Amino acid sequence: MNFYGYRRTDGSVGIRNHILVMPGVICSAGAARKICERLPYATYLYNPNGCAQNHRDTELTLEILSGMIANGNIYGAVIVGLGCEMIQENKYMEAIRKKTDKPVHYISIQKEGGMKATVVKGMELVNQLKAEADQCQRELCDLSELILGMECGGSDPTSGFSCNTVLGNVSDKLVDAGATTVLSETPEAIGAEHILKKRGINEAIGQKLYDAVIQCERYYLEAGEDIRNINPSPGNKAGGITTLEEKSIGCIHKSGSRPFTDVISYGEKIRQKGLLFMDTTAYDVASTVAKIAGGAQIIVFTTGLGTPVGNAAAPVMKITGNHDTAVRLADIIDFDTSDSITGIKTIDQLGDELLHYILEVCNGTLVNAEENDISDMAINQYSSYC
């Protein structure tokens, strides 16, 4: 199986050819946004950070932002800083150059001399990148060059037995074809760590999966939050979920049945093939962002109640097993798996159809989150702002 993607000089492959404009710090977000308002071909990547974070959180922010820019879907980027912030030009460039050699420009408001001058300069740089990006052509790429992130949010009881099952089927098909799929959201696996342990490709990876979940649980316990005792929630129980194991197995179910080949950290660059586990928060936006920062070119997002979540760098495709949601929220749902519930289609048939649709999206078909121009951004952090 193949798709048509953009080959980048750093070896990555993109399914989009975006020019990103990103504030280097929240203080310069207004200038970055203005550049994008004036140039429809510029893609705005909101950045809530850039300053006032401790060392550990600054590293996390840099890992994510450099990863987003390095994503194969991005041709090049313009970073619009303020000038006095903690993450200076050299810090950004160091982090980015560890991952990619693509064109990245940096300007700052204090150096350019105000808003107007910064916006004009930023527009010039975007136009320069646009001329170069237009020279890129899609080329035939093997499915082994695709990295697909799996996410869920706004779940309802249909998620566990319809869309998650279909996504698991697609994950198996992709892995068998040599592609990479990534499951994440460690807190959601609490209660299913013994199942994950059995799914490691070898004993060491199984233990690594198990340890990641236990460590996550301890982290929450230290913060005074006992995930085991508050789950399943009263709402979950009313919806038919009886135990934490049932809820957690339902969550990891969307990763299909293939063995996990590794566990990687939040936003870490994805280098392995096969099914991977990324150790992330269960906050769907922050988890989606981490996988895209790791290199995922596309996210398939299962939902029951429906959510419009999107990302600047990659298409976020919504699938639901709740037919009512698919109809009522038609402008945010991309794929309806409810035929698996009525028995009209088998999980395998729906898996084939979804895979076909994913390839169409890889080849350029826009998902609803792109049509709706949604660019959500959240980055995990350990501490309060300084």
Added chain:
Amino acid sequence: MNAVIMKDKDTVVTVTAPIAAKETVTYIAGAAKMSVVAVEAIPMYHKIAVCDIAAGASVIKYGEHIGFATRDINAGQHVHTQNMSSTLSEREGEK
């Protein structure tokens, strides 16, 4: 069809519509159409036992243990907090 089985060896299925007592619940396991008669009302998206489950035995869904039966459960009964619970103290492989 008004229920879904996740894995063929599961001992419970999830009903996809509200089920009244004495109503037949049908689902497809592999290629076979299976059924069980509900002995009591089952709320939508809740579980119904498709075989007898003895007190203390595992309740199986997704092909995995999701909890223990806390009393004898007969085929056709609603499986939820009143007759099933988690066994969090027995986390395998921790040591």
